[in-house]
Amino acid sequence: MKISPIQIKLSDSRKEKPNPETLVFGRSFTDHMFTADYEEGKGWHSYRIVPYAPVTLDPAAIVFHYGQTVFEGLKAYRSPDGTVRLFRPEENMKRMNLSLDRLCMPKIDEEMALHALTKLIQIEKDWIPTLNGTSLYIRPFVIANEAFLGVAPAKKYQFFIILSPVGAYYKEGIHPVKILVENEFVRAVKGGTGGAKTAGNYASGLKAQEVAGQRGYSQVLWLDGIERKYVEEVGSMNIFFKIDGEVVTPAINGSILEGITRKSILQLLDYWNIPVAERKISMDEIREAYEAGKLEEIFGTGTAAVISPVGELNWDGYKMIVNGSETGPLAKQLFDTLTNIQTGKEEDPFNWIIELKNELAKLA
Amino acid sequence: MKISPIQIKLSDSRKEKPNPETLVFGRSFTDHMFTADYEEGKGWHSYRIVPYAPVTLDPAAIVFHYGQTVFEGLKAYRSPDGTVRLFRPEENMKRMNLSLDRLCMPKIDEEMALHALTKLIQIEKDWIPTLNGTSLYIRPFVIANEAFLGVAPAKKYQFFIILSPVGAYYKEGIHPVKILVENEFVRAVKGGTGGAKTAGNYASGLKAQEVAGQRGYSQVLWLDGIERKYVEEVGSMNIFFKIDGEVVTPAINGSILEGITRKSILQLLDYWNIPVAERKISMDEIREAYEAGKLEEIFGTGTAAVISPVGELNWDGYKMIVNGSETGPLAKQLFDTLTNIQTGKEEDPFNWIIELKNELAKLA
Ligand SMILES: Cc1ncc(COP(=O)(O)O)c(C=O)c1O
Numbered sequence: 002m003k004i005s006p007i008q009i010k011l012s013d014s015r016k017e018k019p020n021p022e023t024l025v026f027g028r029s030f031t032d033h034m035f036t037a038d039y040e041e042g043k044g045w046h047s048y049r050i051v052p053y054a055p056v057t058l059d060p061a062a063i064v065f066h067y068g069q070t071v072f073e074g075l076k077a078y079r080s081p082d083g084t085v086r087l088f089r090p091e092e093n094m095k096r097m098n099l100s101l102d103r104l105c106m107p108k109i110d111e112e113m114a115l116h117a118l119t120k121l122i123q124i125e126k127d128w129i130p131t132l133n134g135t136s137l138y139i140r141p142f143v144i145a146n147e148a149f150l151g152v153a154p155a156k157k158y159q160f161f162i163i164l165s166p167v168g169a170y171y172k173e174g175i176h177p178v179k180i181l182v183e184n185e186f187v188r189a190v191k192g193g194t195g196g197a198k199t200a201g202n203y204a205s206g207l208k209a210q211e212v213a214g215q216r217g218y219s220q221v222l223w224l225d226g227i228e229r230k231y232v233e234e235v236g237s238m239n240i241f242f243k244i245d246g247e248v249v250t251p252a253i254n255g256s257i258l259e260g261i262t263r264k265s266i267l268q269l270l271d272y273w274n275i276p277v278a279e280r281k282i283s284m285d286e287i288r289e290a291y292e293a294g295k296l297e298e299i300f301g302t303g304t305a306a307v308i309s310p311v312g313e314l315n316w317d318g319y320k321m322i323v324n325g326s327e328t329g330p331l332a333k334q335l336f337d338t339l340t341n342i343q344t345g346k347e348e349d350p351f352n353w354i355i356e357l358k359n360e361l362a363k364l365a
Numbered sequence: 366m367k368i369s370p371i372q373i374k375l376s377d378s379r380k381e382k383p384n385p386e387t388l389v390f391g392r393s394f395t396d397h398m399f400t401a402d403y404e405e406g407k408g409w410h411s412y413r414i415v416p417y418a419p420v421t422l423d424p425a426a427i428v429f430h431y432g433q434t435v436f437e438g439l440k441a442y443r444s445p446d447g448t449v450r451l452f453r454p455e456e457n458m459k460r461m462n463l464s465l466d467r468l469c470m471p472k473i474d475e476e477m478a479l480h481a482l483t484k485l486i487q488i489e490k491d492w493i494p495t496l497n498g499t500s501l502y503i504r505p506f507v508i509a510n511e512a513f514l515g516v517a518p519a520k521k522y523q524f525f526i527i528l529s530p531v532g533a534y535y536k537e538g539i540h541p542v543k544i545l546v547e548n549e550f551v552r553a554v555k556g557g558t559g560g561a562k563t564a565g566n567y568a569s570g571l572k573a574q575e576v577a578g579q580r581g582y583s584q585v586l587w588l589d590g591i592e593r594k595y596v597e598e599v600g601s602m603n604i605f606f607k608i609d610g611e612v613v614t615p616a617i618n619g620s621i622l623e624g625i626t627r628k629s630i631l632q633l634l635d636y637w638n639i640p641v642a643e644r645k646i647s648m649d650e651i652r653e654a655y656e657a658g659k660l661e662e663i664f665g666t667g668t669a670a671v672i673s674p675v676g677e678l679n680w681d682g683y684k685m686i687v688n689g690s691e692t693g694p695l696a697k698q699l700f701d702t703l704t705n706i707q708t709g710k711e712e713d714p715f716n717w718i719i720e721l722k723n724e725l726a727k728l729a
């Protein structure tokens with residue numbers, strides 16, 4: 002592996018770290034960030050770790066006007082003994098390259114990005130909270146920063162990795178959410194950008210989320226944009242249904258983001274010999290299962306909440322109360338197993354975890 | 366009308382103005398820009414005209430991650446006698462508010478924005494080129510600048526108006542383009558953001574445009590995302606077909622941007638008593654008209670090129686050569702009339718033009 006050198010410029014001052022007891026999501030950032038530049042003809046260059054600081058962009062930067070930007074999200078955990086663990090970070094870098102390609106943006110060197118990430122985390126390791134349920138959220142992203150008002154791929158980009166210590170997604174531990182099935186708005190459609198982690202997908206979902214929030218629902222469940230029949234995913238989670246002993250999740254179809262938590266859960270279920278299917282699933286089927294008393298559990302999966310059980314699903318006024326609005330046994334088992342693996346409390350039979358000490362030694 | 370005061374801070378230096386003979390699109394910007402801030406609870410405030418300068422944003426600014434941003438595009442023309450003309454600017458501010466609403470962003474005060482625009486143009490009027498075909502392109506836009514990694518509407522925004530002197534879209538004057546009908550990628554779908562002028566719509570179109578470019582086509586014609594049968598629009602233009610004496614353009618359906626040029630052309634055609642219809646139009650119908658020798662003209666319409674005749678339309682390898690690849694008489698007549706009205710060479714029977722002298726007097 003050929004690793005380009007990373008220039009490191011440490012900050013003269015250190016910010017106060019937030020109280021881990023009252024940590025929220027995505028509000029505080031560490032002292033340093035990683036960044037690199039891209040220029041057509043020159044490629045990615047100037048890899049550097051610098052003090053966390055504002056970005057300076059021409060008002061005509063393409064990211065503001067034509068939305069060329071992609072991002073990733075993953076977490077680092079620190080155990081009381083000081084070991085730092087990353088959960089499948091190579092999967093995030095791989096997915097980032099898929100997103101970059103869809104948006105006509107230059108790919109990053111995945112190994113270089115992982116190397117940069119581990120270096121940055123090494124510098125910021127004191128920022129990783131150790132309290133149960135807390136972690137360091139990692140946000141790699143790339144923006145087009147060329148100043149040009151023309152609808153064409155930019156010739157200049159900047160790559161960043163920023164870090165944010167975050168609290169448990171649910172303060173009271175895992176607990177069920179209420180979800181509204183969205184009938185008016187559409188998140189993504191085949192042929193669009195739904196399979197990529199790009200800003201526009203999230204902006205377009207805000208309106209539906211706002212309406213749902215006003216009605217007391219925490220998220221919307223997106224349906225397919227063509228027939229408005231088939232389940233896609235939730236805000237920033239994939240979705241699973243346990244029906245009559247079988248676990249079903251929508252198959253990857255180009256308009257759903259392929260979650261890394263989703264992928265891991267499919268592996269876990271398989272390992273446990275629990276029947277599981279990736280296929281199309283319609284709201285009609287879910288309603289029928291509910292009426293037949295066979296809709297045992299629903300849960301969302303994603304980096305932020307890991308597992309988020311669904312206690313109520315409202316489809317056009319028809320309310321399905323799932324597992325008596327309680328966290329189901331499978332959701333609980335998956336949550337416990339995944340978080341135990343992520344925090345090193347349980348063995349990792351899949352080789353998902355990168356322990357930073359080892360990785361840093363390997364890269365040195 | 367209650368107009369908030371605009372603070373004006375002029376630049377200490379002046380940039381060299383580009384040669385109007387060799388002007389390109391969207392590469393050079395004037396000496397000043399207008400900007401204003403928004404904060405939840407406080408509303409829009411700090412209206413100011415300042416030297417054109419980089420924007421400073423936290424790396425966690427919502428615009429980078431979740432794409433909350435909208436923009437507009439319009440032009441100012443200056444005649445040799447010094448009169449400055451704006452083409453229907455109130456329509457752009459109205460559309461910007463529709464876009465802002467779709468993206469859960471705070472609306473701007475349209476009159477205030479028009480006032481700010483005229484002030485800015487007054488300061489920058491020497492930047493408006495007078496050479497035939499040149500103009501000053503105006504780009505109002507709003508970005509979410511709150512630092513927060515959460516998928517929720519921001520609580521802080523910044524509004525900008527920047528100006529760019531631009532050359533004729535086609536150096537050799539109006540000339541036909543080749544367009545590829547897009548069968549794989551989809552720009553927008555009912556329930557999505559296609560009707561809003563927001564960054565994500567443009568980012569998602571780049572891939573198709575890249576493929577078309579490699580095959581020698583300058584733009585793609587988007588089809589509807591559901592049946593992939595009905596015509597929607599082109600890159601940044603609406604589309605018109607003249608079939609057997611009647612002019613047809615896709616009806617506004619939620620996934621098409623409602624162009625101001627489109628609107629104006631509908632009015633002009635009506636004024637000229639040329640039959641015109643806004644309705645669904647399928648590729649099958651276009652092909653049939655072509656085979657029957659009734660596809661007389663195709664042209665795109667938008668602020669940048671005004672009218673862009675289509676000389677060839679390629680649908681899945683089936684090439685339709687329109688009007689012998691020459692600019693059609695209707696496209697030519699529309700181009701001449703619109704540009705003559707815009708530049709004051711022809712009377713404006715619709716009250717489309719705002720002459721800046723008068724407007725400034727009115728606002729003073
Ligand atoms: C749209 C969307 N779907 C699903 C997911 C879940 O993906 P992952 O499990 O990789 O976090 C996310 C969050 O990253 C997302 O943004």
Ligand SMILES: Cc1ncc(COP(=O)(O)O)c(C=O)c1O
Pocket residue numbers: 438598599600601602603622623624625626627666667668669
């Ligand atoms: C997607 C899209 N469609 C159509 C248009 C044409 O609109 P207008 O005539 O207002 O420039 C534009 C350009 O503004 C556009 O970006």
